[in-house]
Amino acid sequence: MATPPGSAPTEPPPPAPGHLSKREVWWRDHHVWLRERGYMLRPRYRPQWVPSWSSGQRQYYECEDGQRLQHGQLIDATRVADGAVVVLKQVLRTEHPYEVEIAQFLTSEHLLSDPKNHCVPIYEVLQAPDDGNIQVLVMPLLREFYDPRFLTVGEAVEFCRQTFEGLQFIHEQHVAHRDISELNIMMDPQPLFPQLFHFVRQWQNRDLTGTARYSTRTRHPVKYSFIDFGHSRKYDPSAGPPRARPIWGGDRSVPEFHKSLEPCDPFPTDIYYMGNVVRAALLQEYRGLEFLQPLIDDMVQDEPANRPTIQQVVCRFELLRGSLSTWRLRSRLAKRDEDWLVRSFRVIAHVFRTVLYVLTFRPALPVP
Template sequence: MTTSQWPFIIDAVRISDGKKVVVKMVPTNTDELPMIQFLNKPDLRTDKRNKMVEVIDMLLLPDTDEYALVVMPRLMLFVVIPFQFVGEVCSAFLEFLEGLSFFHEHGIAHRDACLLNMMMDSEDVTGNNFHFCQVTHTEDDVTKYIQYKARRDVAPMRYSFIDVGISKRYPLDCQDRTMSGLWGQDKTLPEFRDGISGPIDPFKTDICQLGSVFARIVQYEGLSMLSPITTQMTLPQPELRPTSKEVYMQLVDLVASFTEDDLAQRVWYMESTPAVRKRLESGKESPPELLKLWHCLTPYYVKK
């Protein structure tokens, strides 16, 4: 099944073992395929810091050389399942920052390190029984909401970046890494508010894009201690933002200062009601009301 929003993507099932996958049709005349191949080289693929989605297979079409099919695991947008504990959020932030730092270490600017390109392997959290086009509902019956577990109960979670369609790889000794042109989903960044004009450092923009996602999650009740990190990542002056490695190490140090009790503190959507919170805390329910609230994190991505 495909969607009108992403017409070049379809879900499928691998015949050999029933694994649920996604197939993306990628043009062969762009840098996307070489970028995918580079990030999936054996030596890079085995590096645990590499958070680029794994490629299961690449298929050439028999009747055209203009497109190739890229087969990947079927993943879920990482914010759909509500965060329940401080430690869950810290783990997700660390994974994505480590992944972005890995990209940058290899001279790659993602250029679209935004919410809709940030995924998680949800198999242990949801049983992977979500509908591809309506992810909060079950695959077998789209009138029913999925059941979900707390992320910490199935840790460690695996998070991935997808879509390197506009990513750019620079030689490691390149002195001028600024560029103009097409950018990603989030046009609310400081450097874009007056329109995109002139060259921009895409590595600093990556930091701000990711920081903007984090800043919206930090609006959960109980996450104010992470605000200084997101503030640095989204500073109006790109040159003042930390590098991906610097902000990753800052977060590593911050999380190391937390006690087990700190990490086990509950976090909540501001919009969640006391009744819903009580039901979730009981451990007997996964309230569907919380599945509806992820749209609160996406004001300029998704129509409510």
């Protein structure tokens, strides 16, 4: 039956738990090739897979192989050579023609040693054997930067330091990211989660037999990374001021994009993106970071020309960071929505943790 005029098309129902989605099928069909290249997928994506819940003893959602990919272009794998867990990302040349080139450039050997480089490393690029349009990026397993939550002012300040310097590094290479958002800044989870976690159900361990155990950023400092360079572009400084047509990414609040679709300088837009991440993920979530407010307000101004450059952001931030005492950095970050009972337990836990960190000489600023 035809869809009535003016009505939205009906979404196809999701496949049954024992069936793979269209994108999952692609990974299953390339399992042998990936294994030959040194990467082993989980049992769900092996050609002869039989659902482990078929016996009826468990429900599909209790089983490791019952977890469907949330983002079909991304999948986890085990590197056969050393057992490391990596992430494979499917990239279509026709959709993102510059992603592989820019990602490889930013993590090339001569740039990787720069301490300001916070771009996700690219271990390898695989070319699909049956489709010249498809490439597969091999990257480390990462996790959303805000999970688990920040516990101290020092932990939040270190996140800002790394990401501001990371964006400074990207801009120094004459690259505009053009899609910075809470989804495109991640962290290396290995220090916090020594046993890691399941790729789909990240609050559980890898075999879904229990909760994923984790530490704190102060005890085990982490490194943050920018990911997803699908919208990024590299500009030639000798060609004059860079100009690019607006492109909508994860953050759709960019003021200049709502005013005009004419080409504009993408570098001030990156400043807005970065400031908006800090505003949404830190300032609006926690109390105790008010000293960052003037800087972030300048970064998210409506008029791009009034925003500071990333060099100015880093300089102003370093002055702020230098003004904070050790005890201020160790102070607790309180969630804005926590009730009095939760607050009571968290205050007690924070006092005990702080005493332990002081006695064991853990720095208040957790630099990895």
